[in-house]
Amino acid sequence: DAGITQSPRHKVTETGTPVTLRCHQTENHRYMYWYRQDPGHGLRLIHYSYGVKDTDKGEVSDGYSVSRSKTEDFLLTLESATSSQTSVYFCAISESPARGSSGELFFGEGSRLTVL
Amino acid sequence: GDSVTQMEGPVTLSEEAFLTINCTYTATGYPSLFWYVQYPGEGLQLLLKATKADDKGSNKGFEATYRKETTSFHLEKGSVQVSDSAVYFCALSSNNAGNMLTFGGGTRLMVKP
Secondary structure: OOOEEEEOOEEEEOOOOOEEEEEEEOOOOOEEEEEEEEOOOEEEEEEEEEEOOEEEEOOOOOOOEEEEEEOOEEEEEEOOOOHHHOEEEEEEEEOOHHHOOOOOOEEOOOEEEEEO | OOEEEEOOOOEEEEOOOOEEEOEEEEOOOOOEEEEEEEOOOOOEEEEEEEOOOOOEEEEOOEEEEOEOOOOEOOEEEOOOOHHHOEEEEEEEEOOOOOOOOEEOOOEEEEEEO
């Protein structure tokens, strides 16, 4: 199994509070991603990172920010959580094609967030 | 933009039945195609992949063939087991610099003994 750890695995919070989810990898892969999973929508990309301090927006980035100060850590922050951000959040990692990757992603076990 | 369309579930089968889950895609260029599986309470795991037209990906008895002429990547298994009960996601990567995947909505498979 790819060495990906997400924390916390479960969190319940109230509307308007800040929340930070952490993704830690031990694989030294270049790319890291945050997806959210909702019924009927599959997985949708929130933000991604292609290196330390290099991040970009995905399909559903509004209301989220990210940071990557080290290769192994990718943080997802909800500055002021809303009920529409209740979801399961997955971190994923991928290696560069220059290192032989054919584009597959490896996923963490998910963080279930409930915003009341 | 890129998109992936999967048949909606749930798909309910008896053990040892034949499985097909349809997947079609829209993409520019020549994407790589993937099937991921998600067991209850877990993250997604790569099941199989194909990186060019006419390639067949296979793993654990599952197969899918990259059909460029029909822009499809249907998942098949000849004889399903109860342990195959899961959600299956079709996905594509347009060989973009960031390896970003576009996912279909997922298909839940339930196999009854």
